[in-house]
Amino acid sequence: MMTANVTDRMDVGGKLKAARRSKGLSQRDLALRAGLTNGAISLIEQNKTSPSVASLKRLLDAVSMTLSEFFSEIEETNGPKFFYGADEFIELSPQEIGLSEGASRVSLRQVGNASLHALQMLHETYPPGADTGPGMLVHESEEAGIVISGAIEVTVGDHVKVLNPNDGYLFDSRLPHRFRNLGDTPCVVVSACTPPSF
């Protein structure tokens, strides 16, 4: 039952109900037209299930509405999103960030849809031995972070330092930089970047 959470805020069900009502149809009427059952519509309207695109399309056809219309309304109705549950973070794939192939697995979990914002915030986990690689990172941003647990060696230009919990960093990302976990416990860092670098 985790699927519904994602769409909870969207309230697909409520919107569908409104559309149905505006046509003066009961759940059974709509069910008949769309070729579903009243029970299914009840569940969808209560956001107890997230309909398949196929089912939603049939429902919207029956009330003469297109999918893009439907979601435009939903996305207008929804104000901007401010809060994100831990399970909503987007897990970025290391290679896309420009990490060298064999580099140990770094977990980068991003808050929200960074490409819609000026600020990118990440929850990073460096397992023991993790390394962003000898090919130093370079991008047009400014970035900062704070170590939460474990320890990590940070290289910026020709400066190198090992940061421990509650230590932080802040630099211009155009300077070549690198992160390495030399210890034997995972290191967790929370970082921010502006503008988003990937």
Next chain:
Amino acid sequence: MMTANVTDRMDVGGKLKAARRSKGLSQRDLALRAGLTNGAISLIEQNKTSPSVASLKRLLDAVSMTLSEFFSEIEETNGPKFFYGADEFIELSPQEIGLSEGASRVSLRQVGNASLHALQMLHETYPPGADTGPGMLVHESEEAGIVISGAIEVTVGDHVKVLNPNDGYLFDSRLPHRFRNLGDTPCVVVSACTPPSF
């Protein structure tokens, strides 16, 4: 496995694949970001399953696209729809058409999304005893039909006639009219109406 048919023409899968490719992601990359599995994405991209709205939303978030954007593109790409399978007809509910309460169940199956067109075409089935009711129908249209099987009594203004297979009718719908199946076999009629009356 009937669900996919509806969305076949939409090619949700193909569109998703394009979006993923444009970000230079593999199915596995996207799966990691969106919190699904590569297998699921493979099936969706081949249109072998129709994703839930919740799943599609997660996928689109991961490629920084909104649902309305996604479906706008789809609906633009899709030319107008010309052909409709028998199972795609929209079943209209009698009461909405203005049929009296107790009137026997008439099945009205509409071709396509009439509210987007000037012409409304119906496949109508009148079971034995079916009657659009003594409260005569009136609307601002012109309508015509042909009897396919069975027989039906049609009243238009003060004219009454029983039509048999291959007989037809054509009149201004502002004249009060009524249909009754007096026989003991179902009567099937194919009718057209312009502009659509409901």
Next chain:
DNA sequence: TGCGCGCGCTTAGAATTCTAAACACATGAT
């Protein structure tokens, strides 16, 4: 009041989507 009818809700089970694991194929390195 009591009955019938339509409404939305609930629930067990059927059908579909999604997961986890394996497969087939290609490409590049040793």
Next chain:
DNA sequence: ATCATGTGTTTAGAATTCTAAGCGCGCGCA
């Protein structure tokens, strides 16, 4: 060549959506 790695596909089974049937409630009418 052979292996390792990356890609998309397939498949049995878990999880979720959807169906079919029934429930409870409210409203209108006898």
